[in-house]
Amino acid sequence: MTKLSVNINKIATLRNARGGNVPDLLKVAADVQRFGAQGVTIHPRPDERHIRYQDARDLVHVVHTEYNIEGNPMDNFVDLVLECKPTQVTLVPDAVDAITSNAGWDTVKHQAYLKEVIAEFKRNGIRTSIFVDPVLEMVAGAKETGTDRIELYTEAFAHQYGLGNFKAIEPYTKAAELANELGMGINAGHDLSLDNIAFFKQHIPGLLEVSIGHALISESIYLGLENVVCLYNQKLR
Ligand SMILES: CC(=O)[C@@H](O)[C@H](O)COP(=O)(O)O
């Protein structure tokens, strides 16, 4: 079975738009677990435009499933993760001002650096995953870093699948086969959705976890709107 970790960044984006505590991030984290999610993912960014560092600390007391913190391992991020001790840290090579994640690690060029930070997290009992493109050389390089898992960066697949190009799954299947052979666990994420997730899972042997945020929160709005509009109309009769 593949675990679903719900990325709640977008709930924080909405909350921050008004400066109060609506929607309540901690309540949403509790609710998604109550509804069956097997994990909660956050990706605090240096500008704290959605998840704040304090949110990461507060969530420690609410996430009783798998807690996954993603980010670029700059000094304050490393300190935050060591303080929160989540189930898993996912390292992502984001530029400080990136709108969203847009590339996996070059695991050859940054191998020594990744080895060092991964060792530090593992010493502290935190499972590690690193964000990679579905490129065999990068998967092989990931193995050398000592990481427990890789997270396949699925934006290219999701985009091509939406255009009807189902062959876009092929590099992902090959990357997964190599990761399995090398004994690394496989996670995946970015732009996965209700439209593409079943096809993706079917073609990825040993897929342990997907983290989904942007589409899942958007779909929750689409699928919930009718109910909420009806509830308002009832009150306005
Ligand atoms: C690593 C990854 O693909 C996701 O964490 C994604 O970057 C979500 O971050 P944003 O919500 O800031 O777009």
Ligand SMILES: NCC(=O)COP(=O)(O)O
């Ligand atoms: N690791 C990917 C993630 O957490 C969510 O990405 P997205 O679904 O918001 O694109």
